[in-house]
Amino acid sequence: xxxxxxxxxxxxxxxxxxxxxxxxxxxxxxxxxxxxxxxxxxxxxxxxxxxxxxxxxxxxxxxxxxxxxxxxxxxxxxxxxxxxxxxxxxxxxxxxxxxxxxxxxxxxxxxxxxxxxxxxxxxxxxxxxxxxxxxxxxxxxxxxxxxxxxxxxxxxxxxxxxxxxxxxxxxxxxxxxxxxxxxxxxxxxxxxxxxxxxxxxxxxxxxxxxxxxxxxxxxxxxxxxxxxxxxxxxxxxxxxxxxxxxxxxxxx
Amino acid sequence: xxxxxxxxxxxxxxxxxxxxxxxxxxxxxxxxxxxxxxxxxxxxxxxxxxxxxxxxxxxxxxxxxxxxxxxxxxxxxxxxxxxxxxxxxxxxxxxxxxxxxxxxxxxxxxxxxxxxxxxxxxxxxxxxxxxxxxxxxxxxxxxxxxxxxxxxxxxxxxxxxxxxxxxxxxxxxxxxxxxxxxxxxxxxxxxxxxxxxxxxxxxxxxxxxxxxxxxxxxxxxxxxxxxxxxxxxxxxxxxxxxxxxxxxxxxx
Numbered sequence: 001x002x003x004x005x006x007x008x009x010x011x012x013x014x015x016x017x018x019x020x021x022x023x024x025x026x027x028x029x030x031x032x033x034x035x036x037x038x039x040x041x042x043x044x045x046x047x048x049x050x051x052x053x054x055x056x057x058x059x060x061x062x063x064x065x066x067x068x069x070x071x072x073x074x075x076x077x078x079x080x081x082x083x084x085x086x087x088x089x090x091x092x093x094x095x096x097x098x099x100x101x102x103x104x105x106x107x108x109x110x111x112x113x114x115x116x117x118x119x120x121x122x123x124x125x126x127x128x129x130x131x132x133x134x135x136x137x138x139x140x141x142x143x144x145x146x147x148x149x150x151x152x153x154x155x156x157x158x159x160x161x162x163x164x165x166x167x168x169x170x171x172x173x174x175x176x177x178x179x180x181x182x183x184x185x186x187x188x189x190x191x192x193x194x195x196x197x198x199x200x201x202x203x204x205x206x207x208x209x210x211x212x213x214x215x216x217x218x219x220x221x222x223x224x225x226x227x228x229x230x231x232x233x234x235x236x237x238x239x240x241x242x243x244x245x246x247x248x249x250x251x252x
Numbered sequence: 253x254x255x256x257x258x259x260x261x262x263x264x265x266x267x268x269x270x271x272x273x274x275x276x277x278x279x280x281x282x283x284x285x286x287x288x289x290x291x292x293x294x295x296x297x298x299x300x301x302x303x304x305x306x307x308x309x310x311x312x313x314x315x316x317x318x319x320x321x322x323x324x325x326x327x328x329x330x331x332x333x334x335x336x337x338x339x340x341x342x343x344x345x346x347x348x349x350x351x352x353x354x355x356x357x358x359x360x361x362x363x364x365x366x367x368x369x370x371x372x373x374x375x376x377x378x379x380x381x382x383x384x385x386x387x388x389x390x391x392x393x394x395x396x397x398x399x400x401x402x403x404x405x406x407x408x409x410x411x412x413x414x415x416x417x418x419x420x421x422x423x424x425x426x427x428x429x430x431x432x433x434x435x436x437x438x439x440x441x442x443x444x445x446x447x448x449x450x451x452x453x454x455x456x457x458x459x460x461x462x463x464x465x466x467x468x469x470x471x472x473x474x475x476x477x478x479x480x481x482x483x484x485x486x487x488x489x490x491x492x493x494x495x496x497x498x499x500x501x502x503x504x
Contacts (some may be wrong), residue, residue, distance in 0.1 A: 091383045095374075124345050124347055127261055127262040128384075130262075
């Protein structure tokens with residue numbers, strides 16, 4: 001049996017999730033904390049890579065002992081979150097832990113993932129949302145919001161999404177299924193919420209940039225279909241900054 | 253005429269609002285930014301002192317030229333927030349600016365102030381609320397919340413609130429009027445919201461500590477009246493940590 005962890009992290013100070021040489025990463029911190037707690041080397045396998053500065057509300061990762069498919073420990077499962085938290089920095093928290101079978105894979109077994117992208121649409125910057133949202137000061141009115149929402153609906157379905165993928169990503173298939181997508185406002189915070197079977201490199205951030213181009217009347221909601229079909233990255237919008245992106249939920 | 257600023261700040265990195273020798277303060281940053289913008293020394297007068305680590309959504313402060321009751325500038329009023337923000341660190345933001353008369357005083361002219369105190373009541377810490385809430389992990393259930401809310405109502409009225417004041421504060425009168433007070437829950441975030449004519453040193457934090465004692469059945473809502481009348485700091489609860497406190501609004 002492996003242990004599946006539900007983790008929250010504020011990504012501001014990390015070079016993303018995935019371990020990299022000479023960089024502070026979330027996986028690096030988890031690997032160190034697991035070794036301190038269990039006393040032996042562990043593999044931490046995450047549900048996805050995340051970019052530098054991206055956040056997560058419920059990131060999922062498994063722990064197994066290095067060289068084994070599972071882990072054996074005398075520590076009671078319900079004590080593991082707070083025990084790991086003791087060794088983790090305060091911007092990473094293990095919320096809960098679960099036993100899963102040796103064959104469970106936190107990335108391959110994902111059924112769907114939900115991301116939220118947050119925009120601070122106030123005229124002046126917001127000290128409480130610095131590094132936690134994209135400050136886009138040009139006022140998005142209700143008409144523009146409605147257009148963004150219409151455009152977001154056009155992402156729903158099974159398509160080749162390579163128009164919304166950054167270069168240098170090495171995937172077999174660029175076809176993904178989007179189950180739902182919407183744009184909501186709460187005060188001056190605008191959230192783009194999207195749920196899908198999986199996401200290409202920078203896909204949510206490029207979709208966000210495309211929706212902003214819709215708010216600016218550079219792209220219409222009806223253009224989305226043609227942009228998707230073109231598979232041409234240059235026809236989509238900019239890549240919105242990492243700091244507004246949150247991995248919100250993962251379902252197995 | 254003076255300029256009245258509406259300011260938000262994340263207090264985490266500051267030794268409070270008020271200038272102090274050898275410490276980073278919000279007033280210190282504002283004074284420096286005003287000098288850089290206007291090219292002469294300015295007095296920045298705030299609506300209250302705040303403790304180290306306390307936050308503000310709408311802190312009010314005036315600017316006048318040093319040695320004068322007002323300020324003369326060629327910069328258009330509506331440009332002043334973004335112009336000051338250019339010189340301010342990102343955890344302090346000027347939201348808006350207003351002309352007020354020379355005789356206006358941002359502290360003496362306050363009609364009422366609203367504070368919010370935030371508790372993170374999840375079992376494990378929340379990376380997104382570190383330094384922005386008090387992590388109180390013992391579950392506050394609906395019955396306890398209702399008791400806290402009842403107790404909060406007992407703060408409403410005009411009383412000598414010295415039971416809820418830290419020592420070493422040097423005020424003429426310890427009588428204040430509380431207009432409203434309530435405790436609300438949103439998910440695992442519990443907020444104590446209180447509006448009054450003014451507040452004594454640490455008053456909101458000690459009231460919060462007292463409401464937590466109510467949730468723990470150490471104090472009943474009916475005890476509040478006697479605690480207030482006793483004027484005995486030892487009968488009230490602990491001083492809740494600074495990091496959960498937000499000055500939310502000031503009315504003139």
